[in-house]
Amino acid sequence: MSxxxxxxxxxxxxxxxxxxSLVEAFDEEALLALAEAESEGFALxxxxxxxxxxxxxxESSGARLQNPVIVEAQGPLESARAGTRLVREGTCRILMKxxxxxxxxxxxxxxxxxxLRTGRILxxxxxxxxxxxxxxxxxxxxxxVLRPDLPxxxxxxxxxxxxARLMGVETxxxxxxxxxxxxxxxxxxxxxxxxxxxxxxxxxxPGAFVEGPMALDxxxxxxAASIKGMTGQVPGRADVLVAxxxxxxxxxxxxxxxxxxxxxxxxxxxxAAPVVVISRADTAQVxxxxxxxxxxxx
Numbered sequence: 010m011s012x013x014x015x016x017x018x019x020x021x022x023x024x025x026x027x028x029x030s031l032v033e034a035f036d037e038e039a040l041l042a043l044a045e046a047e048s049e050g051f052a053l054x055x056x057x058x059x060x061x062x063x064x065x066x067x068e069s070s071g072a073r074l075q076n077p078v079i080v081e082a083q084g085p086l087e088s089a090r091a092g093t094r095l096v097r098e099g100t101c102r103i104l105m106k107x108x109x110x111x112x113x114x115x116x117x118x119x120x121x122x123x124x125l126r127t128g129r130i131l132x133x134x135x136x137x138x139x140x141x142x143x144x145x146x147x148x149x150x151x152x153x154v155l156r157p158d159l160p161x162x163x164x165x166x167x168x169x170x171x172x173a174r175l176m177g178v179e180t181x182x183x184x185x186x187x188x189x190x191x192x193x194x195x196x197x198x199x200x201x202x203x204x205x206x207x208x209x210x211x212x213x214x215p216g217a218f219v220e221g222p223m224a225l226d227x228x229x230x231x232x233a234a235s236i237k238g239m240t241g242q243v244p245g246r247a248d249v250l251v252a253x254x255x256x257x258x259x260x261x262x263x264x265x266x267x268x269x270x271x272x273x274x275x276x277x278x279x280x281a282a283p284v285v286v287i288s289r290a291d292t293a294q295v296x297x298x299x300x301x302x303x304x305x306x307x
Contacts, residue, residue, distance in 0.1 A: 011272035013138040013145055014298050017176065021051050021301045028053045028101035029285075029300065030092035033085055033109040035062040037070035042296035043105075044072040051304045055080060055101050057088040058108075085109045089117035093124060096282045103303045105285040115153075118280055130154065130164040131279035133286070134172040135262040136302060137271040146229065146265070147173050147181075147249040151258030152286065153277060159201050162251070163213065166205060168278045169249045170217045175305050183214070184228035184247035185221030186257070190237060192222060198253035205251075218242040225250070225261070274298030278306065 029046070031039055034056035046052035054077040056063050063079055080095070082088040089109060095101040104125070106114050118125050133152030136145050149169040154161055166183060173181040185202035193199040202221030209219035220243040226233040231245035239245075252258030265271040273295050277284040283303035287296055 011138045011294075011298075014272055014274065014301070017305075018049060018298075018301045020177075021304050022049050024051055024304060024307075026051055026053045027103060027304060027307060028055050028095065029103045029105055029303075030055045030057060030095045030101040031105045031107045032092040032114055033058045033088045033107040034079075035059070035066035036107040037066055037072070038291070038293040039105065039107050039296050040067055040070050040072040040074070041293035042300060044074045045293070045297050046300045046304075047075055048073070052300060053101075054078065055092075055095055057082050057092045057095075059083060085113045086117075089114050090120075090123065093117045093120070097123070097125060101282075102307050103283050103285060103300070104280075105300070105303075106287065111152075111286055114284075114286065118284060125280040125282060125284075127279065127281050129279040130161055130168070131277055131284075132165045132168045133258075133275060133277050134169050135258075135273060135275040136172070136176065136298070137262060137265050137273050139265055139269055139271040142229075144248060145173075145176065145178070146247075146271075148258055148262040148265075149249065149251055151252065151255060151260075151262045152275070154255060156254045159204055162201050163205060163208060164279075166214060166219060166249075166251055169251065170214055172276070172278060172302070172306065173248055174216070176302065178248050181217045181248045182243045182246050183209075183217055183219040183249040183251060184223050184243050185219065185251045186225060186228065186253060187222030188224065190223045190227055190239060196222075198222065201253070220244070221251075272298065274302045276302045276306065283307065 132150040187198040228247040234244035
């Protein structure tokens with residue numbers, strides 16, 4: 010059992026139910042996750058898409074939805090617009106990906122007239138319960154910003170701090186990852202880490218410690234940090250890992266998930282509402298954890 014996520018969901022249960030708009034709602038694992046979230050008391054399912062396909066998927070999955078609202082929409086584009094509209098109008102508070110490509114869903118989210126733009130940068134925050142660790146490990150950004158420049162990376166750090174804090178981390182410790190702890194002007198990751206640490210010292214990220222550059226081992230292993238002679242608030246105790254780019258962020262999170270058997274959830278933040286976008290390969294458990302994360306952010 011994933012004890013950290015179980016305890017977290019126990020807290021989320023007390024927050025009450027909100028509408029969740031599932032786009033192209035014939036994803037069986039997503040339906041199972043929504044049914045469980047509904048039974049645990051923090052979700053009201055709104056299902057976008059072809060009603061016949063949705064009904065068949067509910068029956069095939071065995072999802073025991075209590076009071077689903079089916080909103081007819083033909084095709085991914087119409088479904089994404091319908092789901093986004095429900096969130097924009099306040100009927101739903103969370104947008105969730107079903108059987109739709111991420112690009113199609115995000116196109117609706119980012120629409121300047123009818124989307125969920127706020128002026129903030131959107132970024133993905135993965136939350137992992139890693140066997141052997143007594144705390145969640147957050148990884149960002151493994152899903153949205155391909156290669157962030159320094160200003161974007163600063164916003165990504167702020168987004169991740171917000172998520173960690175709302176998930177119970179009182180003072181997030183943020184490690185900005187780079188190849189080495191020795192600053193290297195030839196490494197963009199290292200240069201960004203130095204600047205983000207400076208911003209932190211100057212008060213850019215209140216209520217959090219942001220340090221770097223550091224390699225992954227020094228960020229999460231007290232032994233590695235000690236051997237390397239590192240001091241500070243973050244080495245060996247990082248809560249948040251800030252990756253240099255989307256490929257490394259995605260790879261770190263999925264390596265934990267597949268090699269270390271970590272249990273995961275994830276959410277896109279920065280829009281007018283949390284957006285649950287997970288891999289097509291992810292299980293109902295991962296999708297349930299992601300819904301719970303999104304609920305905690307409202």
